Amino acid sequence: MASELKVEVTHKETIKPSSATPHHLKIVNLSVFDQLIPQIYIPLLLFYPSTNSDEVNDIDHHYHSLVVERSKLLKKSLREALTHFYPFAGEFQHNVSISCNDHGAAFLEAQVNYPISMILDRPDLGMLWKLLPSGHTSYLLQVQANFFECGGLAIGVNISHKVADASTLSKFINSWAAIALGSVSTTDDVVPPAEFGVAASLFPPLDFLNAPQTPGSGSANSSIKEKCITRRFVFDASKIAALKSKAATTTVPNPTRVEVVSALIWKCAVEASRSNLGSVMPSAWCQTVNMRRVLVSVLAGKDLLGNVFGLVAGQKEEIVEVDYHDLQSLVTILRRGIEEFKENYGNGVNGEGLCQLFKEVVNLIIRDDIDSYSCTSWCRFPFYTSNFGWGKPSWVVTPNVDSKNLIILMDTKDGDGLEASLTLKEEDMIKFENNKEVLEYASLNPSVI
DSSP, X not given: OOSOOOEEEEEEEEEOOSSOOOGGGSEEEXXXXXHHSOSOEEEEEEEEOOOOHHHHHTHHHHHHHHHHHHHHHHHXXXXXXXXXXXXXXXXXXXXXXXXXXXXXXXXXXXXXOSOHHHHHHSOOGGGGGGGSOOSOTTOSEEEEEEEETTSOEEXXXXXXXXXXXXXXXXXXXXXXXXXXXXXXXXXXXXXXXXOTTHHHHHSOOOGGGXXXXXXXXXXXXGGGGSOEEEXXXXXXXXXXXXXXXXXXXXXXXXXXXXXXXXXXXXXXXXXHHXXXXXXXXXXXXXXXXXXXXXXXXXXXXXXXXXXXXXXXXXXXXXXXXXXXXXXXXXXXXHHHHHHHHHHHHTTOOOXXXXXXXXXXXXXXXXXXXXXXXXXXXXXXXXXXXXXXXXXXXXXXXXXXXXXXXXXXXXXXXXXXXXXXXXXXXXXXXXXXXXXXXXHHHOEESOOOO
């Protein structure tokens, strides 16, 4: 880019709930799902370019008032949102519960000396971290409102993974936005009917997991230290349709877009890795699964907040040649893994069984003799509907950490395409991003606008 992105934090404060958390809600127990999550933060960025041409043309006169107005609205609505998402303003008690003591959330305001259009025109994933709050680990929720000189706004959010997965985070963002927009009238409109602590009653915490953790603990492994590169690939709806047609079989006649994109990435990443290694290594694909969609009969309509997800590992011991037929076989492996997971856990899961499942998958990921890939899908979570009063976001992204073989899938704005943030070893990425089959179906880091 032509100039360096400079972000200056101009204000910091603690946002507390607008009303005190009632005494009977002061302690929220963690579920076993929450306990198994390392104490790391989930990052999220929502970009809102200025849409008012008069505002941009006369920005020198109106910039200050615009910042004051939007900051005031964000903070006021956040206070109200925290009364419903009260654990987000609390503090951990070891690895067993959250003290909902209205400790508050961190809120930062920042000025950005860079046109938001230049970020959206050619996103630089490496510099997006400057738009996220950092160094405030005493708060479970951290927000940074980034005000661009052109009138645009990017809202950066870090939330402790201990209190939220992607599903819960999307509910919070949309509830916060709805309060700001003034489009809610009842509590049920904000948190339709879901309660914190319900997951813990269905999936109780385990005593041996109660050891205290430090922020970031449990998330490291040796692969993170390798020199890696993250790239963004976008698959539009027409390319996904073509990929589905190519990947369909009698076993899986109607593969999903996540299945076909995952299969293509897996196939081509393995091809790159084996080309560089000069040898054939067994490979595995580890996928997170939203357990809310698996435990339908067990939950009986309950919409759980917190963490409710499992891990599925699809393994293919021998892929001697990666070609057209293997794309179909990989889709079949992915579908079979999901179906077996539903069969095994659709009627319920206990803590010990969940611990064993996580242990098996994690051990598979860290094995040196298996070429494993970890994928999480944020697709179908409605982040793009979050309107705070200045329209829906033009781009929503969760910046990837440089952890080897990590893939994050998200919707494009139209809801039909798919964005993949992919991290590979540097030498593997060079081959992957030049793979003709990848480029046949995906665009490498295209403009958002």
